[in-house]
Amino acid sequence: MLLLALGAGGARRPPSPSPGLLPEPQRSEASRLLRDHIDLRIRVPTLAGRAEVEEAVKRAEGIQDALWAQAAALADRPTMALAGFLQSLTELSDLQVKRVRAAVSPSRRSC
Numbered sequence: 001m002l003l004l005a006l007g008a009g010g011a012r013r014p015p016s017p018s019p020g021l022l023p024e025p026q027r028s029e030a031s032r033l034l035r036d037h038i039d040l041r042i043r044v045p046t047l048a049g050r051a052e053v054e055e056a057v058k059r060a061e062g063i064q065d066a067l068w069a070q071a072a073a074l075a076d077r078p079t080m081a082l083a084g085f086l087q088s089l090t091e092l093s094d095l096q097v098k099r100v101r102a103a104v105s106p107s108r109r110s111c
Contacts, residue, residue, distance in 0.1 A: 018084065019031050019034065019070075021079075021081035021084075023077075026070045029066075029070050030067055030070045030085070033063050037064070040056055040063070041060070057100060060096060064093055067092075068089060068093075071086055071089060
């Protein structure tokens with residue numbers, strides 16, 4: 001089912017990258033992006049059709065790309081806060097890949 005693509009109803013709590021300890025302007029931008037990502041995931045169960053869900057998946061991936069760009073902007077100033085943020089982004093990306101794979105796997109389509 002395509003609703004899995006963004007984790008609708010998933011049992012595992014998604015990782016929560018915490019930009020709070022990042023320097024500005026990355027802190028504000030990453031916080032905004034994470035709010036957008038959470039809002040998007042909350043809306044997924046209300047989406048009417050496959051096209052809307054596919055668009056939501058693309059938007060989620062765009063948000064994740066933008067989050068990675070915020071982290072990359074700090075690569076020349078490594079800190080423990082950045083390391084934790086990167087770890088959470090990795091988990092967020094891994095979950096996204098798993099959700100999309102589950103949504104498009106042949107065994108899920110017949111459900």
